[in-house]
Amino acid sequence: MDDEDYAYELTIQGQLDPRWETWFDGMKLSVATGDFTILTGVVDQVTLRGLLNKLWDLNLTLVSVKRRKAGVIE
């Protein structure tokens, strides 16, 4: 399977300051309405795992993870 073809969308509970964007390896960080932050980007499995670890290291609560064919998002 070619990981490169997929974009991930991670929804996190709480509003995260935009300056965390660089912390998450080039994922795009946006604040969603309500109480959520969304990280999006094309990453492979290894990077995704690293990302999850970072979220977890900050005690951030992961609400959902979605995967799409790259290019489908926006």
Add this chain to the structure above:
Amino acid sequence: MEREKAPAGAGRPRAPSARRNIELQQTFLNPSICRFCRGAILAAQGFIGGLPQMCPDVTIKEVVSHESTPKTMTIEILTTKLYIPRPRPELVPRPRLLSLLEAGIHRKLTLVAAPAGFGKTTLVSAWATAGTRPFAWLSLDVPDNDPARFWSYLVAALNTLPTLPQPFTSPDSELDMAPLSPARLTELLNQLATLPAPCVLVLDDFHLIHDDTIHEAIAFLLDHLPPTLHLVIATRADPPLPIARLRARGEVTELRAGELRFTHAEAAAFLYTVTGIAFTEEHIAVLAKRTEGWAAGLQMAALALQGTNQPGTTPDVTQFIHAFAGSNRFVLDYFIEEVLESQPATIQDFLLRTSVLTRLNGALCDAVLSDEAGTKPRASAEILKALDAANLFLVPLDDHREWYRYHQLFADLLQNRLAQTAPQLAPKLHQRASLWYEAHAQYSEAIAHALQGTDFERAAALIERTVEAVLMRSEVRTFLAWLEQLPESTILHHPTLCLYQTWIMLMAGNPWTLIESRLETAIHAAESFPSQTTASVPAKAAPLLSFIALYRGEVEEAAVLSERALAEIPPEDTFLRSLAAWSLGISQLATGHTADGKALLEEVTRASRQAGNILVAALVLCHQAEMAWREGKLHRAQQLYKQALDLATDADGQRLPIAGNALMGLGEIYREWNTLDVAEDAFKEGIALTERWSEVSALDGYIGLTQLHYERGDTESAEASLRRAETIAEHFDTTDIDDLLVALLRARINVHRAAAGDLASAAAVAQWLEERQLDATGLPREDHSYTVQHLQKYELLVLARWLHIQGQHDTALNVLQTVLPRFVARDRPGMILEVLALQAVILSALGREPEALDTLKQALNNAAPEGYLRTFLDEGPPLRRLLEQVISASEKRHTYAVTLLAAFEAESPPATPRPSPLFIPAPAALLSEREREVLKLLPSGLSITDIASRLYISSNTARSHLKNIYSKLEAHSRYEAVARAQELGLL
């Protein structure tokens, strides 16, 4: 099991002399050469894994490094990692959690599992410092994923226990290639069982460990943990340990985020202690709810409030809390601004810049903060004290407040801000930290910072300087992890790194084609950067390459390479030189220059002894002993093995692991002499010693042990040994010959079983014959590799047995006729005896008694001087009947036949296999019903009072049952009793 599909060495272009080599091989190569090559690998491992103890006079420095090398034989133990964090004075007591912890002390494990910032460390350290019992503490880091390092720290942590009867042995006191092997762990457990009082071992930040070996080791420890030790694991994620099983057995106490969240009352007490502000119930409820009782969130809120609480002003708490409650922002984000902004600029700067450090002290911070001129001294030590006092997420790592670390969450926050505000700064900061650590001879840290700062050249140079010390401490994984982080081009710029990499690849059992191509790359790279330091790379690679050539049977190539090594490696480099001489000696033996080869081996032994190079001397002696054994000189072999054993035994009578080779060799001789008990001890001790440094080298021991058990009729133990041999062979990929040898043994046993009517075994034999392409013509096939041809004569012997038990006696005899000359040509008296004995049995089955008797008589005459017994005994009753005929037909007394018959008589009737000692039911029968009930509760770790109340008996009664159990099981402790009961199948 990997079957050999292509001839060994396929896929690599053959040297022009290949044709000639094949002829040479006809006279030589066999499994024992592979054993010698393994010996050389062992020597290499010894060299890398702990040579100085073995070869005190060898100057390792000169082998690969021309710079002075920092050599520390012991892993530098950072005592800060063993420090039990002292709870802060303002810590809020959390009695509900402490009582949960205390209640779990009789279970095996306490698991404190919650995300970052939940106060796991704080809670456990509060328990540890409460003073109820001795605690050992280990704060884990990423580099601890190296089993050798983990083991060293584990032992160091346990050695801090004040009640220790005697210190735990440190692994670097001897070769220790398998620091977390069951053997080592069992040793540790036995020591732990002697602790006078129950102790607690805390493994903090266990989520940082991802190495499987370590996880397996911890699972093993948990399985066998004596009641004298309780384990606490603090982690952000559930460890891959059998938690569910422990849970089902009630052997684990779990404290998770739910338990760790601050209750309303705890939050109130905490906020008051930190800020000095008396909040209203409502405010506390808001704070507790918004932070969800998360300790880090509450602390951040308290710090922010402190900042607003300037002297002379009244903080508008209500507004503060209102604003906080109304925000959806991440708690830490919400407060970090305020917390940082309330600090003076110098402090902000300090925090950001030092956030790249995993540990901080004044001097290191000074170094990292120095500007380009590097002059201005800073008072970092003072700043650290002030930060500590201000409770700014700084964790002290020792009692005198010298070393600190930031709470990981806070460090993450700071590093993120640093990346935002000054992204170009981090590499510089890392470089300064690396320089400071280098100046303080802490190379691991220096390397880590160089790598983090992406200064790869610097990292490589540092690794090159420290690699010997690191590998001598067996920290192979640490070295490999460093290499993984370096770009390939950087590694190639440092051929020494490549050279070490290839030794490690060989030790790890990589296929030799891989190893060779890597070596070629290293040599090629060295050629393209000609310099003082790289010029000798090809020469230094030569001994390794020559052993690989021997493995392949390219004997001439091996000779050329070893001669080159001897010509170019300087004389003081005795270790590599002796390896080269050894290889040359083997080549000479292989090319028929037997006298020269033997002389050279003797010279290697002598020179190594003289140089104090015990490792090589002992291994070469073993090699000589094995040659004697193969030539049928059992007594000479015994003598040589004993010399090797003496060399490998130190003044205190302690045996070095290398003694294992000699012991296993002796085991084989004792087995042939039918002194099976002595042989068994030798095999077992040899295996135990050998497994400490190399799994594959224990293979010979397991093969011998399998035969021995089988000969005793203990099929169960035989099967266990054989399984172990098979597993080892599967793990070792450098060559297939180990797999083939084990398969051969399995086939021979299967033939025996098939003869007794076991259909499954018969089917297995048939399949093996097909896989090995053996047919009754017994002719070696041209297209077979030498290894296959060589093994074939042993395999054909099994084929002959198979044909014989199927009644195809004539065909069996034909096969033996093709095999016999091959053993004669190679001067293998022992094997010739086996062929003759089998021939005699088959001839007798054909009714050709006179021929059978003549054959047997010939064999007996040959066997007498060296005392071969087992070879005959293994042929069983048919041979015994022949033997009786020989005796009755002899005019004068046939002494050896009589001796052999006596051995048969001592052995039979072997009608029923002896019961395994593990299943002697006597003690079990002696235990009363009640005692058994008590016994069943022993592994639970319940106290004697708890056991008593479970069984509705008084404590005194329970105690007296326990005493009886101990005496009936001959145990002296609860742990021993449990272990013994498990052995006896009572548990």
